Amino acid sequence: MSYDYDLFVIGAGSGGVRASRVAAGYGARVGICEDYRVGGTCVIRGCVPKKLLVYGSKYAHEFEDSAAYGWTVGEPAHSWATLRDTVGKEVDRLNGVYIRLLEGSGVKIHMGRGRLMDRHTIEVAGETVMAEKILICTGGRPEMPPIPGHEFAITSNEAFHLPDPLPKRITIVGGGYIAVEFAGIFNGLGCETELVIRRDRVLRGFDEECRTFVHESLKASGIRIRTETEIQRICRTKDGKAFECQTPLGGMFETDLVMYATGRVPNTHGIGLEKAGVQLDKAGAVAVDEWSKTTVDNIWAVGDVTDRIALTPVALMEGHCFADTEFGNKPRKADHRSVPSAVFCQPEMANVGLTEEEARMTLGELRVYSSAFTPMKYTLTSRKQRTFMKLIVEAATDRVVGCHMVGDDAAELIQGLAVAVKAGATKAQFDATVGIHPTAGEEFVTMRTARPEPTAKKAAAE
Ligand code: NDP
Numbered sequence: 001m002s003y004d005y006d007l008f009v010i011g012a013g014s015g016g017v018r019a020s021r022v023a024a025g026y027g028a029r030v031g032i033c034e035d036y037r038v039g040g041t042c043v044i045r046g047c048v049p050k051k052l053l054v055y056g057s058k059y060a061h062e063f064e065d066s067a068a069y070g071w072t073v074g075e076p077a078h079s080w081a082t083l084r085d086t087v088g089k090e091v092d093r094l095n096g097v098y099i100r101l102l103e104g105s106g107v108k109i110h111m112g113r114g115r116l117m118d119r120h121t122i123e124v125a126g127e128t129v130m131a132e133k134i135l136i137c138t139g140g141r142p143e144m145p146p147i148p149g150h151e152f153a154i155t156s157n158e159a160f161h162l163p164d165p166l167p168k169r170i171t172i173v174g175g176g177y178i179a180v181e182f183a184g185i186f187n188g189l190g191c192e193t194e195l196v197i198r199r200d201r202v203l204r205g206f207d208e209e210c211r212t213f214v215h216e217s218l219k220a221s222g223i224r225i226r227t228e229t230e231i232q233r234i235c236r237t238k239d240g241k242a243f244e245c246q247t248p249l250g251g252m253f254e255t256d257l258v259m260y261a262t263g264r265v266p267n268t269h270g271i272g273l274e275k276a277g278v279q280l281d282k283a284g285a286v287a288v289d290e291w292s293k294t295t296v297d298n299i300w301a302v303g304d305v306t307d308r309i310a311l312t313p314v315a316l317m318e319g320h321c322f323a324d325t326e327f328g329n330k331p332r333k334a335d336h337r338s339v340p341s342a343v344f345c346q347p348e349m350a351n352v353g354l355t356e357e358e359a360r361m362t363l364g365e366l367r368v369y370s371s372a373f374t375p376m377k378y379t380l381t382s383r384k385q386r387t388f389m390k391l392i393v394e395a396a397t398d399r400v401v402g403c404h405m406v407g408d409d410a411a412e413l414i415q416g417l418a419v420a421v422k423a424g425a426t427k428a429q430f431d432a433t434v435g436i437h438p439t440a441g442e443e444f445v446t447m448r449t450a451r452p453e454p455t456a457k458k459a460a461a462e
Contacts (some may be wrong), residue, residue, distance in 0.1 A: 001120075001128075005031040006244035007327070008122050008131035010114035010271060013040020014135030014312045015303030016220050017098055019319030024105040031131065032102065032407050033124045035113035038097045039091075041139050041304070042312040048094060049087045050181060053082055054344045056072035056083045057188025061221075061346070063352030065381040078189055088160070090412040119296050123272075133298050133326060136278070136286055137319065140246055140264040140304035141179075149234030152243055153258040156182065166191050167256035171245060173231060175202035178261035178345050180214065183223050184346035189305045194224035194255070196231060196245075203343065207355035209370065213388040213406045220385075255419075266305045283307040291332050292322050300326075302343035309339055340418035342411035347385055350414035352421045356392050365395035368428070375407060375440045390442050391427070393450070398426040403444070 003349055007023050009016045012034035024030045037044045063073045090207030102109055112345050120130050142155035152164075156178050170180045170186045177199035187193040195202065201215040202225070219225055226247075242256050266285040273279075273286070274341040279295040285307035288372040292300045303315030317334045323329040340352035370390040378385050387407030394401050403417045420430070435442025 001419075003055065004129045004445070005029050005086045005108075005130045005131040006283070006366065007133045007135060008032070008114075008129060009135045010122065011137035011139060011267075011303075011305070012038040012098070012102070013042065013137055013139050013303060013315070014042050014110070015315030015319035016040070016135065017102060017319075018316045018357070019135055019137070019302060019323045020107045020429065021105040022323035023327040024107050024319055026323065028091075028327045030106070031108045031110060032124070032128060033110040033112055033225075034383055037104065038109065039093050039095050040137075041112075041212065043094050043098065043353075044091055045157050045160055047312055049091055050156075050185075051344055052087045053083065053160075053185045053275050054088060054181065054346070056087075058346065060188045060190065061383060061385075065377070065383055068380040078401065079164070080162070080166045080189065083189075084161065084164070084205050086436045099219060107405075108201070114271060116276040116278070118301075119276045119298060121195065124424045133277075133300070135322060136271070136273075136294070136299065136301040136305055137303050137320075137375060138267040138305045138364065140266050142260065143263055143265045144260040145262060147231060147233055149243075149348055150235070151259070152174045153260050154258055156347050159259060160392035168192060169242075169254075169257065170194070170251075171196060171231075171255040171257070172261055173197075174182075174261035175199060176261060176263065176265070177203075177311075180218065180263075180343060180345040183218060184258060184344070187221060188346065192224075193222075194226060196226045196229055198228060198230050200227050203349070205355075206220060206349065207390065207402070208357055209390060210349055210351070210388065210404050211229060213372070213386075214345060214347070214349050216346065217385065221346060231258070242377070264304065264310065266307070268305060281307055282284065291325060292318050292334065304355045308334075309336055309341075311339065311341055314339060322363070338418065338422045340414050340421075342414065344411070348405050348410040349404075349406045350410035351402070351404040352418040353400070354392060355402060355404070359392050359394070359401055363394050367393040367395050367453075368394070369427075369447035369450055371447055373440075376438055377408070387440050387443075388449070391430070391444065391447060393427045400425055400427055400430060405444075407440060409440075 006028040007030045009032040010022045020030045063076045110124040111194050114122050114124045115374050118401045124282045144150045169192045171194050173196045183195050203211045203212050229247050231245045277296050279287050280418050286301040288301050288306050292302050302318035304310045321332040321334045324332045342350035372388045375387050390404040392402035430445050433445040435445050
């Protein structure tokens, strides 16, 4: 049988672009299709523009802090149109870079939605192509609960393109990554920002102490958090200029914009998975084995369309491992252990390894070290943003199994420490490491006293 391609990739996001470039580098004939913009969620409407908005929003706090260092800045004014458009231009530039990277590697780009017709045939924009192997990298999309009036709300997709000026009041529903990151952005850009969460604190699933620290820091930064509540209906106000949000027990509040950040779902519809026999798992994601192979043996899937860890670097790793294995004669499985991650809320949170709660459930005795302090920069300023750090050590092996931080540059610090945690470093090796002074990071190698461990009786009660 003669195929047009050795590999055809559906979706040109992080995982798809990486896999196609690496496969083409091994000499494979590769085609890729994309129905929105080459670069995918991360580059076009996710990590990259989000982080630029975070940088933009932080100036508000920096101007405030600068007074203690002798600066007179005057009354700061912000232009959302300028920030939005400069970020948009950078996204356009990166989109061009990604297209050139693909073409430079010899990958043929087909613009249009790819649909499987059978296990070797894909239809894109009216054209039919045949490929020996197929990789599905269609990512995910935001999901909103179908409450009455949800059509008035936006998601992160629209948040990057809001008209100027920004609304005076913004309500964000959800307490996950996207919600807390955008809360920090809008708060910094001068909007009255509130979060509506159905739990008692933000960021379920992260280390409990870190969650509490972030929750309190968000409130201290001026973000209002409505806890243990949900919006049941959104209606326009009588004058049509704002929205009324109805909450349980007859509660109601008004806002100018509602944004939902209540999770993302895999993009599995309308791409012909059923025609090729590709099965989904219980979470509705494409089911894959440890080699990222689907239930069809010439079709693989990587990234957020599968139910593993929904992070760009993980999709890159999965895509790279697939290409090495299938086209480079270097069989390699993606390793999902000790994946570091960061939440770019303000202050930032980052971690690698186990939370204290996970470690207590899966390991024996622990030693837990933590430190909360005012970093040097804020000793002079009126804004006293504190930093929190935590190391979790398995007592039997002395191995550092979890490393957590909330504070400035947490992501930059944890990235370095992730190498140590991945390599199985012990607390003795952390202690033997000389600090860099004066930094916040040196605290990670100078925490000497473990906190008292809960007694068995107390732990059971907790
Ligand atoms: P998350 O899964 O992180 O958070 C979803 C939030 O929405 C949770 O607080 C959840 O509450 C809440 N929620 C879910 N359903 C409802 C509902 N019906 N009503 C009210 N609240 C609800 O999703 P995100 O959308 O924030 O992010 C999606 C993924 O994108 C993340 O998992 C992450 O992998 C990735 N991402 C990574 C980033 C990074 O690396 N910095 C940045 C942004 C996204 P509850 O806890 O009660 O379930």
